[in-house]
C-alpha cells in the first residue's frame with residue numbers, strides 16, 4: 522500500500538482534540554483511531570504493540586542484523602487534528618499530474634487552491650496531489666506522518682534485504698493542544714533518539730524552536746464617579762493601553778519573521794478598577810527572551826513610579842525552551858537526515874520553527890527529537906493538501922535514516 526492510500530483511510534477518523542477537556546486523550550475518537558492503528562501495525566508485522574488508556578500507541582520493528590548493537594531510532598507522529606477548522610466528513614480528491622494552474626476544490630462554493638497564494642505548489646507541477654473539497658482540513662497534519670511511518674514498516678518487512686537496527690514507532694494523542702508529550706513514557710518507548718514526522722516539505726529538518734514564556738500583567742485602578750474624578754481616578758484600562766504602547770511595535774507577531782522574537786498580546790479584559798493583559802513572549806535566543814522579560818518588568822516599574830506602587834504587577838512564567846540546545850550534542854541526527862535527503866535528490870533545509878513542538882518537549886525529557894517533513898502543506902486550513910509522490914519520498918527518507926542508523930554507534 523502507498524502512504525497516500527493509508528492517509529485517505531485515516532481521514533475517516535474524526536480525531537479533533539479538545540483543549541478544554543483535561544482527559545487524555547481529549548476526544549474518544551483518538552482512542553478509536555489508536556486501536557485501529559494497533560490492528561494495522563499487527564497486520565504489517567510490527568511487534569510488542571501496546572495501546573495505553575491515554576491512547577499512546579507504541580511498537581517495535583526488531584533489528585534484522587545478527588547481534589546488532591547500536592542506536593535505537595524512533596519515529597513519532599500524532600493522531601489528533603485541530604478542532605477549530607472543520608475536520609469531519611472529509612472528502613478527498615486526487616488531482617492527477619498537477620499542471621501548475623489554480624485548483625478548483627469546490628465547484629458549488631467556488632473554492633480554489635491558487636498558485637499565487639501557495640508557493641509550495643510550484644515544486645509539485647507534474648505530481649499528483651491529494652486535496653479536500655475545500656470545506657474541511659485534510660488531516661495530513663499529522664496522519665500523513667502516521668501513513669509514512671507504517672508504509673516504511675511494511676516495506677522493511679517486505680524487503681528483508683534492507684538491513685536495519687531496532688526501530689521504535691510511536692503515535693501520540695493531543696499534540697495540537699500542546700499535550701502530546703505530557704504522558705509519553707520515554708523509558709518504555711526505549712529509543713535513544715527519535716524523529717517526529719510532522720513537518721511540511723520532504724526536504725525540511727527542523728531542530729530549532731522558540732524559547733517561550735508568558736507574562737500576566739495585572740493593573741489595579743481606582744474607580745470613582747467620572748463627574749468628580751479629577752485627580753482621583755486611576756483608570757486601569759487606560760494604564761493598560763499605556764503599558765501596551767510602551768512595548769516595541771515592531772516586535773509583534775505581525776511584524777516579525779524567521780529568527781525575530783515577539784511580544785504577543787493574546788488576551789485582555791478589564792474594567793476601570795482592574796485590567797488584565799496576557800502576553801506570549803517568544804525568542805529563539807534565550808538571552809533575547811530574558812531581555813524581553815526585563816523590558817516588561819521595566820515598563821511596569823516605570824508605570825508604578827507614575828501611578829503609585831503596585832499599580833502594575835507582572836507575573837512571568839517560562840513555558841518551553843528551544844530544542845536546539847538538546848539536539849546540538851547529537852548533531853548526527855541532523856547530519857544523517859541531511860545525507861539521506863541528498864541521496865534522494867533533495868536539498869535539505871532547516872528553518873527555525875516559530876512555535877514549539879512535541880519534539881522539543883521530548884528533547885528536554887531525554888529523547889532528542891528533531892522534526893521531518895510529510896510532503897503536505899497548509900496545515901490547519903481548508904486548503905491543506907499532500908503531494909502523493911512527496912509522501913513516497915518521505916517513506917524512502919525514513920527507510921534511509923533507519924538504514925544509516927543500523928551502522929551508527931550510540932553517541
Ligand SMILES: [Zn+2]
Nearest residue numbers: 662663696719
Ligand atoms: Zn502536526
